[in-house]
């Protein structure tokens with residue numbers, strides 16, 4: 486059993502969020518960074534939008550990241566390691582927090598220098614099946630002066646987290662407002678959600 490799972494479940498139950506360092510090892514991170522798709526740069530990615538399906542809008546003033554959805558059935562091995570671990574985490578949280586998570590979805594994400602994502606909640610208003618947001622960062626040796634913090638707005642205060650390689654942040658999608666601050670350096674991550682419905686079922 487993954488040693489991080491207990492502390493992630495405790496954090497979610499007690500505070501609505503959890504941060505786990507070394508969720509991916511340095512070798513696992515570097516295998517992902519070596520994928521052709523990351524090496525090719527953002528030409529392989531799509532500009533991320535706001536809302537979904539027909540309501541999807543591109544709005545640079547709100548978010549400036551680029552994404553590439555992962556296909557769970559045909560991912561390269563480096564990514565599969567991460568997806569399998571998330572899948573185990575889903576089972577663990579279902580058993581230990583009595584959740585009924587059914588599936589998860591993940592995209593690769595690139596924030597070019599200077600881009601950001603303004604304060605928001607991850608649950609879309611209608612037809613929303615996102616229960617937990619899970620982000621794993623892929624940036625070795627990130628320094629505080631490089632910016633790019635994830636800022637979570639908690640009840641009493643706010644909490645800034647650096648997008649350090651291997652670090653996983655997980656939080657309640659319906660409760661925790663958050664934003665991504667601009668960075669002076671490209672900021673890479675795996676961004677995902679645990680859902681209470683199968684991905685395939687969604688319209």
Ligand SMILES: O=C(O)CCC(=O)C(=O)O
Pocket residue numbers: 602607620634635663664665674676
């Ligand atoms: O990359 C992060 O730290 C957060 C990303 C985010 O808020 C989102 O994609 O909804």
Ligand SMILES: [Fe+2]
Pocket residue numbers: 605606607618663
């Ligand atoms: Fe978000």
